Every structure is written in structure tokens, then in C-alpha cells.
Amino acid sequence: MTQEELQALVEQVSLDSFGKAFRHRAVFNARLKTTGGRYHLNDHHLDFNPAMLQHGQEVFVGIIKHELCHYHLHLEGKGYQHKDADFKALLAKTGGSRFAPSVTKKVTVQRYQCQNCNTVVERRRKINTNRYGCGNCRGKLLWIDTRTLVR
Structure with a gap:
């Protein structure tokens, strides 16, 4: 999957699952080792671990939904952290994954x-x-x- 395909997939998942547009960058970051993805609070872009693609499209879409929960809740000014009730409720509603699968080393x-x-x-x-x-x-x-x- 290329960077452009990732960007298009994240935009599509955002529209389908959240009903809101994703207006920032989504990129692969090979330096991520133990996490599936990361949301940056300062510039709102998303990083994804390319090793998570080995677990299949369904698992990777779950990781995208997880990071989009952080993204949309932060931009709305609601609780975007893992411990917040808003985050847990939106994650359950959209069907995002709570944890990323382990990467074999x-x-x-x-x-x-x-x-x-x-x-x-x-x-x-x-x-x-x-x-x-x-x-x-x-x-x-x-x-x-x-x-x-x-x-």
C-alpha cells in the first residue's frame, strides 16, 4: 500500500464510520515498533505502522478507526484520551480496535x-x-x- 492509497483509505473510513471528513495527513512511519498508529496533537496528522498490514485489511481498518477516534474527539474538544468515556463510547460505536496486535520480531x-x-x-x-x-x-x-x- 502506498502513501496515497493510505490517505484515500483513511479519508474513506472517516466518511463511512464517522460521517466527518479527514482533512489532514495520514502517513506510514516504519519507526513505530510496538504500536499500530499514532495521532499527533500539534498538527493533527496520523502515523501508521506498516507492519500492521501483515494482519489483514480488517485489522488495519480497526487501527485506522482507533486513531480517527482520537482525531475527531480532539478537534471537537471532547475527551480524546484512552481513559475518557467519550473515547471509549465512540470506539465501541465505530467498531475500532482497542489494542494493536503484536508484531513478531x-x-x-x-x-x-x-x-x-x-x-x-x-x-x-x-x-x-x-x-x-x-x-x-x-x-x-x-x-x-x-x-x-x-x-
């Missing part, structure tokens, strides 16, 4: 094994096996392999 780990007690140690960073030893028995660690985990 790939993590590379280095695996070491102790020569004495056979304990396996996983670390994200490589360690100097001449300097560091096993935490259980102080034995010598040997590098086994590098693995990529999905968390």
Missing part, C-alpha cells in the same frame, strides 16, 4: 555450552569465551551455533 542468539555441566547459554551478543565462563560451575564455554528466533 526475529532475534538472533548465540548459543554456548559448558564443557563441565553441559548447560546451554543463549546470548544476543557474542561473548569472549576466554574471559567469561559458565555461571553455574565456572567451566569453559564453547560456541555451538547462531539461531534466529521468532518472538
Whole structure:
């Protein structure tokens, strides 16, 4: 999905679900890691996490509705924060998502094994096996392999 397609989708969802026009910018922001989107109070534009597209169109539209609830309530001078009753009521009325789904992350780990007690140690960073030893028995660690985990 391009920036123009995102802008058109946000404008369409705003008209269909809220009956109001969206008159600001909607952009993708790849720096968002744990959230689905963000509403900026100062210039009223919306940022969206492009990784949320992997969960499907329906989930992404729910995230758009969530951010549009912040947008429309703030411009009307009503309670736009998550804790406010106005926000909760409008979110329930429009069918927006309360939480964004988690984004799976790939993590590379280095695996070491102790020569004495056979304990396996996983670390994200490589360690100097001449300097560091096993935490259980102080034995010598040997590098086994590098693995990529999905968390």
C-alpha cells in the first residue's frame, strides 16, 4: 500500500464510520515498533505502522478507526484520551480496535555450552569465551551455533 492509497483509505473510513471528513495527513512511519498508529496533537496528522498490514485489511481498518477516534474527539474538544468515556463510547460505536496486535520480531542468539555441566547459554551478543565462563560451575564455554528466533 502506498502513501496515497493510505490517505484515500483513511479519508474513506472517516466518511463511512464517522460521517466527518479527514482533512489532514495520514502517513506510514516504519519507526513505530510496538504500536499500530499514532495521532499527533500539534498538527493533527496520523502515523501508521506498516507492519500492521501483515494482519489483514480488517485489522488495519480497526487501527485506522482507533486513531480517527482520537482525531475527531480532539478537534471537537471532547475527551480524546484512552481513559475518557467519550473515547471509549465512540470506539465501541465505530467498531475500532482497542489494542494493536503484536508484531513478531526475529532475534538472533548465540548459543554456548559448558564443557563441565553441559548447560546451554543463549546470548544476543557474542561473548569472549576466554574471559567469561559458565555461571553455574565456572567451566569453559564453547560456541555451538547462531539461531534466529521468532518472538
